Amino acid sequence: MTGVLAVAGGTASGKSTLAEALSLRCPDSVALIHLDDYYVPAHDPLRGVWTVSASGHAILDWNHPGSIDETAVTDAIDTALLRPGVLLVVVEGLFALSLPSVVRRAGWRVYVDTPDDIRLARKILRKIEAQRQDPLLSLRNYLQTGRDRHAAHVAPSRAAADLVVDGTASEEEMIAAVMPLIGPTLAPTPAQAQAQAQAQAQGACPAARAPGVPAFAH
Ligand SMILES: Nc1ncnc2c1ncn2[C@@H]1O[C@H](COP(=O)(O)OP(=O)(O)O)[C@@H](O)[C@H]1O
Numbered sequence: 001m002t003g004v005l006a007v008a009g010g011t012a013s014g015k016s017t018l019a020e021a022l023s024l025r026c027p028d029s030v031a032l033i034h035l036d037d038y039y040v041p042a043h044d045p046l047r048g049v050w051t052v053s054a055s056g057h058a059i060l061d062w063n064h065p066g067s068i069d070e071t072a073v074t075d076a077i078d079t080a081l082l083r084p085g086v087l088l089v090v091v092e093g094l095f096a097l098s099l100p101s102v103v104r105r106a107g108w109r110v111y112v113d114t115p116d117d118i119r120l121a122r123k124i125l126r127k128i129e130a131q132r133q134d135p136l137l138s139l140r141n142y143l144q145t146g147r148d149r150h151a152a153h154v155a156p157s158r159a160a161a162d163l164v165v166d167g168t169a170s171e172e173e174m175i176a177a178v179m180p181l182i183g184p185t186l187a188p189t190p191a192q193a194q195a196q197a198q199a200q201a202q203g204a205c206p207a208a209r210a211p212g213v214p215a216f217a218h
């Protein structure tokens with residue numbers, strides 16, 4: 001039975017890292033949906049929620065769930081659920097536990113919890129490394145809107161989680177923490193099991209790994 005795993009958490013908490021690691025381990029049976037790919041067009045002032053950036057420009061508010069095209073996301077989930085071979089659809093993003101139509105579809109709800117100071121440091125580093133963005137801008141955006149948006153639209157969704165994963169744990173430990181939830185869904189049929197046993201011998205999908213679980217209940 002195919003299921004949906006929703007992975008939420010603050011910016012730079014480790015959501016994509018966890019979701020991509022799951023997908024890499026089980027590339028044939030896991031479909032991955034990044035909410036980051038489903039913002040409304042950033043150039044259409046009639047859609048989404050707008051704000052003023054620290055540089056003084058009106059921009060789409062990337063930290064507001066109203067800037068996500070929820071219909072497009074649900075279409076993508078429903079399409080992925082029907083894809084042959086897919087056993088698990090992982091939906092990851094800031095608002096995976098805030099968008100009602102995603103939450104409704106999610107059989108399992110995970111929140112990656114990472115202290116704000118670590119998230120901010122990771123985010124600034126990422127902006128410098130990936131875009132050479134002036135950290136002054138990142139810090140001003142955080143103080144101006146980012147911090148409040150997290151408190152209003154992301155942090156409260158932690159209460160909707162079945163499992164809270166420690167985002168400072170290693171990638172392996174995060175995967176082990178969610179396996180007790182999704183392991184049965186990824187459990188193969190006898191024919192798949194035989195093929196998977198061969199693949200696992202070569203270090204592939206760890207669906208049957210015992211949990212080492214640095215996770216904590218909310
Ligand atoms: N468990 C972890 N331990 C250490 N660094 C991590 C961990 N998870 C993610 N990171 C790093 O933090 C940054 C943000 O991770 P990412 O998964 O992209 O966050 P998100 O998708 O939640 O915004 C990346 O540079 C990533 O390498």
Ligand SMILES: [Mg+2]
Pocket residue numbers: 015016017036
């Ligand atoms: Mg991400």
